[in-house]
Amino acid sequence: MLFKVEMDVNVPIDFDKDKFEELKAAEKARFQELQKAGTWxxxxxxxxxxxxxxxxxxxxxxxxxxxxxSLPLYxxxxxxxxxxxxxxSSLHDDDR
Known part of the structure; x- marks a missing residue:
């Protein structure tokens, strides 16, 4: 099944910057894992x-x-x- 997901990230202005950088790195790693699997x-x-x-x-x-x-920034x-x-009318066979 295909889903369109719109994500707005709202991090509090006073959130620890180092912790935020760690979360962003973990988010990127999780995204790339899901992208390689074809899920994202x-x-x-x-x-x-x-x-x-x-x-x-x-x-x-x-x-x-x-x-x-499972997303660190969720x-x-x-x-x-x-x-x-x-x-x-789609020409793409992988639009399922």
């Missing part, structure tokens, strides 16, 4: 914001939930999830 298929930055729009390819909403909970995120399905 696409990611785009939102210009001018600490936000992204991503496409996940997972077996069900429960797996997506577990993945989101406690600082506002997340919006939209389930997607293949458009019949």
């Amino acid at each position: 298929r696409h990611i785009w930055r939102v210009v001018g914001q600490y936000s992204n729009v991503s496409i996940f390819d997972v077996r069900d909403n429960s797996q997506l939930h577990d993945i989101m909970m 406690p600082f995120m506002d997340v919006r999830v939209t389930a997607l399905c293949r458009h019949p």
Whole structure:
């Protein structure tokens, strides 16, 4: 199943900078692990914001939930999830 996930990161201004750098490094490592597995298929930055729009390819909403909970920056995120399905006019066979 494909999901569009919009993530806005809101870290408190007084949060420890060293701890934040550790969390960002752990987030990047987790993202790359999921991307290599084909689970986190696409990611785009939102210009001018600490936000992204991503496409996940997972077996069900429960797996997506577990993945989101595993992200080191999740406690600082506002997340919006939209389930997607293949458009019949798509030329791409991998849009499932």
